Amino acid sequence: MKLKKIFLFLLLVNFIGFAQDSMVEKKNQIKALKTSFFTSELSLTSSEASRFWPIYNAYDDKQFEIRHQKVRTYRNSMKNNLLDKMSEKDATDLLRQIESTDEEIYLLRKNLITNLKRFLPKVKIIKLKKAEEDFNRKLLQQYKDKNSKN
Incomplete structure (x- = not known):
């Protein structure tokens, strides 16, 4: 029985790792597309690009981190059934979090x-x-097109 639990745990860890790898891979694909798109749209010189990308990538990574961690946390609190049961104090705290994140x-x-x-x-x-x-x-249009075909 203990071996079965260990096997299930390892299977779950492996699945989570695969899902995270897939998410990282998709993020990297999007980043590569974005790099190509921006370089073209902005007509960056090689000198500009060498200074632009480190600054922009740091900004983009930090923005993603903020949105991924903080926004997801308070979005879960804003589900309809939870909003109806929220006290004024909880609403005040949540609003403060939203304002702080913004x-x-x-x-x-x-x-x-x-x-x-x-x-x-x-x-x-x-x-x-x-x-x-x-x-x-x-990107949103490609996502919509992909989902409408499925």
């Missing part, structure tokens, strides 16, 4: 722009915002 993301973005202004023309910084929106729209 501010953290805003400050992260503001810092990115400040760092990029040091070497990128401002037009390219504005083009970055548009490229991010276009890329996200394109």
Whole structure:
């Protein structure tokens, strides 16, 4: 019986590891597509690209971390059945968390722009915002298309 529990545990750990590997692989694929798309859309010179990518990747990784950890945590609290049972104190705490996360993301973005202004023309910084929106729209459309075929 003990051996069976150990086997089930190892199987579960293996499955979780596979799922995480798959998620990391998908994230890397998206990152590669984003790199290609942004380089093209922004017409980065090699000098600009060598300075841009380390700064942008650090920003993107931190933003992903914030959204993945914090937003997911409070989104679970906002499920309909939980909202109806939420006290005013809990709602106040949750609202404070949401505001704090939004501010953290805003400050992260503001810092990115400040760092990029040091070497990128401002037009390219504005083009970055548009490229991010276009890329996200394109990615969402591909996801919708893929799901409508299934």
